[in-house]
Amino acid sequence: xxxxxxxxxxxxxxxxxxxxxxxxxxxxxxxxxxxxxxxxxxxxxxxxxxxxxxxxxxxxxxxxxxxxxxxxxxxxxxxxxxxxxxxxxxxxxxxxxxxxxxxxxxxxxxxxxxxxxxxxxxxxxxxxxxxxxxxxxxxxxxxxxxxxxxxxxxxxxxxxxxxxxxxxxxxxxxxxxxxxxxxxxxxxxxxxxxxxxxxxxxxxxxxxxxxxxxxxxxxxxxxxxxxxxxxxxxxxxxxxxxxxxxxxxxxxxxxxxxxxxxxxxxxxxxxxxxxxxxxxxxxxxxxxxxxxxxxxxxxxxxxxxxxxxxxxxxxxxxxxxxxxxxxxxxxxxxxxxxxxxxx
Numbered sequence: 001x002x003x004x005x006x007x008x009x010x011x012x013x014x015x016x017x018x019x020x021x022x023x024x025x026x027x028x029x030x031x032x033x034x035x036x037x038x039x040x041x042x043x044x045x046x047x048x049x050x051x052x053x054x055x056x057x058x059x060x061x062x063x064x065x066x067x068x069x070x071x072x073x074x075x076x077x078x079x080x081x082x083x084x085x086x087x088x089x090x091x092x093x094x095x096x097x098x099x100x101x102x103x104x105x106x107x108x109x110x111x112x113x114x115x116x117x118x119x120x121x122x123x124x125x126x127x128x129x130x131x132x133x134x135x136x137x138x139x140x141x142x143x144x145x146x147x148x149x150x151x152x153x154x155x156x157x158x159x160x161x162x163x164x165x166x167x168x169x170x171x172x173x174x175x176x177x178x179x180x181x182x183x184x185x186x187x188x189x190x191x192x193x194x195x196x197x198x199x200x201x202x203x204x205x206x207x208x209x210x211x212x213x214x215x216x217x218x219x220x221x222x223x224x225x226x227x228x229x230x231x232x233x234x235x236x237x238x239x240x241x242x243x244x245x246x247x248x249x250x251x252x253x254x255x256x257x258x259x260x261x262x263x264x265x266x267x268x269x270x271x272x273x274x275x276x277x278x279x280x281x282x283x284x285x286x287x288x289x290x291x292x293x294x295x296x297x298x299x300x301x302x303x304x305x306x307x308x309x310x311x312x313x314x315x316x317x318x319x320x321x322x323x324x325x326x327x328x329x330x331x332x333x334x335x336x337x338x339x340x341x342x343x
Contacts, residue, residue: 042244258325
């Protein structure tokens with residue numbers, strides 16, 4: 001039996017602060033297979049981005065600290081890899097689309113130079129990135145890398161990509177810089193792609209184009225994707241599976257149709273109730289009362305209990321374990337909702 005593409009087990013992460021040590025990831029568990037697109041959703045500060053950064057080992061330690069947990073890429077334990085070995089995986093087997101393009105592009109280098117460098121680095125691991133089965137000479141390799149870079153810029157919707165290869169990042173709009181980051185992440189054909197809010201700065205038409213490109217990469221190259229987003233509409237249209245996070249915990253996970261069609265956790269139900277529809281009247285949008293807990297001094301047991309109308313005294317006794325709630329559908333709640341979402 002082959003190992004899953006990605007397997008996260010009991011991952012804990014604490015961050016040192018002036019107020020004490022915050023427990024920001026609290027036993028995260030997730031399994032991603034090839035061909036799957038997992039949406040990671042939840043409020044700001046719930047741990048989505050830190051989960052993605054932890055997979056790539058991009059959280060600084062200190063102030064971060066991993067008390068326990070396992071992250072395996074096809075059976076290879078990533079938490080035990082030395083920095084040099086981990087660096088060899090980034091951009092090749094693990095791709096990352098970062099949330100802020102301003103801080104992740106070199107302002108002193110042309111866009112084309114940065115893309116070609118990424119393509120050459122990826123081709124050192126897999127010559128097929130350049131459309132060849134073996135590595136050619138240096139001049140032919142650079143020419144092939146430039147061709148791949150231009151093609152990728154065109155695929156992410158950059159007009160006149162040949163000419164824009166000579167541009168600097170400040171000559172691009174924020175949305176265009178985001179598309180360049182997406183091109184960089186896809187150019188090496190990673191086996192696992194972590195996309196942190198990849199379409200936030202894009203208009204609706206370009207967003208649809210990028211999401212179609214991601215889905216095409218999954219089907220063409222049999223990769224796995226973790227899509228970190230606040231947009232449940234994007235999750236519904238793009239993802240095969242979804243994991244809902246709250247205050248460092250995965251509280252519900254499973255196939256998109258199961259979780260969004262019949263959300264069982266009160267927090268998932270609250271997120272869906274906050275989505276406006278065509279018939280939502282002004283002032284009728286439902287909000288979630290209360291605030292995210294202080295992670296330096298989190299509440300005992302279920303972290304959602306202080307905001308949950310269904311909470312009882314036993315919710316404070318310990319962190320709820322995941323339990324089956326349908327076909328591949330799991331929920332971490334002692335009092336899950338039974339009735340359908342439209343009841």
